[in-house]
Amino acid sequence: MTTTEPDTTDSLLAGIVTAAELSHEHFPDLTEFVPGIIFEGFGIVAGPPKLGKSWLTLGIALAVAGGGRALGQIECAQRPVLLLALEDSQRRLQSRITTLWGTEIPPYKLHLLTQVGPNLLVPTISAWLQQYPNGLVVLDTLGRARRQRRNGEDPYLADYAAGVELKQCVDAFPGSALLGVHHTRKAHSDDFIDALSGTQGLAGSADYVLVLKRPRNSTEATLQLTGRDAPEGEYALTVQAGAWLLNGRDLNAASDAAQTLRERGNLGDRSADILNVVNARTREGLITTAADISAKIGITQNDAGTYLRRLADAERIAKVSRGTYMGVSETS
Template sequence: MGKPLPAYAARAAKPSAAKPQAANQNSPQSAAIDAETLLGMEFAPVDYVVEGYVAEGLTILAGRPKLGKSWMALGFCIAVATGGQTLGVDCEEGDVLYLALEDNRRRLKDRLNVVLSPAQVRPNMARLSLKTEAKKLGAGLIEEIEEWRSKAANPKLIVIDTLSMVRPPKKANQDSYAADYDAISPLQKYAGEHRLAVIVVHHVRKAEAEDPLEAVSGTNGLTGAADTIMVLNRTTDGPKLYGRGRDIEEIEKALRFDKGTWEVLGNAEDVKQSEQRRKIVDVLTDATRALTPDEVAKEAGMKVTNVNYLLRVLVKAGGVEKVGYGQYKIQGR
């Protein structure tokens, strides 16, 4: 007879009858688990509702007022409800609940008509459920959501627009961090338990922040409770979407808004450099002689350090040539 298996190997050899756990299940467990048992557990892969942007769990979508957060949220809803496309990503069809709590039905219809134009080619919208009123968290909101989920054939996405409309009042003597965390942690727990994507639309601070996550209005209790944070912002380079989360890679996309729809132009840095390269080429094309980096920067309205770098890129690519000492011109001219 062979030697008996060590205890850790014997446990690993036993087939697991347990149902796979949600991939982002972050609910606290009262009992400790040994690492060998954890390594033998099976977890379902993360379900991405909008690949690269929205995964199962709780997402905060924050941005300044009137910047287009609600248009982006509506775009997510329509794409998932119809199996369509948003931000250049094809979505798997499923049931969606959109709580548009700062709108009324007339305004919602107007928004839908803008996004779905022309009407003769619009998809069937029956899988998108819309509400303009809802109870607050701790006062019946979760129960309302559960009623919809229990009746939906394939529930995938819930959007709450905005957090302030469902947020419970701060308790007496409760510090701001705890109040922020407690405000949305029930949604994070609910999303994890039912493997749903829940997006909460929120605002950012008026003050600028070096880290986009620090721009989200409130304390770190909000960003700490969420699985993903996305910040919609507009700079001198145009609108951008920044995202960071437990189940998505860090992103920063350059965007364009047209007729109620957000379109991804590419990675923000690549798009910025592309635009800056075009400016440099335009300046050199219009020049009657070779120019120094300082002269190009002045004409293009750019930093000299950026111009120096991009001139080297353009020379390597073959569109620009260096002549003399530190002067540049369009190749062949």
């Protein structure tokens, strides 16, 4: 009697679909817990230590759980939230919630945990999502929760595996989200994703990454966003007594404010002031001369002309004719 080996070809290729078949599929839109900022899936919010990331994520958790306004402006649909505040005590959480929420009873849909048993992070998140499958989990912090690398383990692969485990956990519950808080490194990088502490493994496993930047002793900050399905953007924020607020009435206004902050940082205060004057006059349909700048800023016409020429050489403004300038955005 002869036996034949089972043909595994069909089972190996069972998941194939044609492009034509895929074009007929209908997928639900991604759930947005904070529209334009926090999406379903696995996300990371990162920033330097002691910058206010925990205050930021607590404010978001309160807004989502209460169906309020995140960052003071962005309306959120009410959803259950689990905050794994693994670096905080209940006393500290109570104080911070009172600071942000006031004396009224805080949202009952915000669930808090300050301790998770060894190797029980993923089971704990899964158990909660089984009860609240459309919920948001905030993990503060990733470094406190994840297992340590083993001796000889490849750092990138270890970070990637840790991130994939968390992503698979949340992906098992469509419509849910996991936002992990992480640190950035001290070294400067032009690409804000490179600023994440550790290897690129965590960032590579995440669906989107948010990076918070704020100069020390400043109330102004930016929040940069990039991801596979998330719209890339940079938004200006301000912080007041622990509360993070959008700098503008909406994300578009906050994006413009972030651009102004970036230009100010690149140009220096005097050049930024002159650029703002040129742009403001351009919006009014006016050209700008050195005399206009001298009258507005209080510097000599010679110095004003030097600044204007430098801004034009840097393509920050456009030279209309000899000695006259307009804002680039208005002429492009």
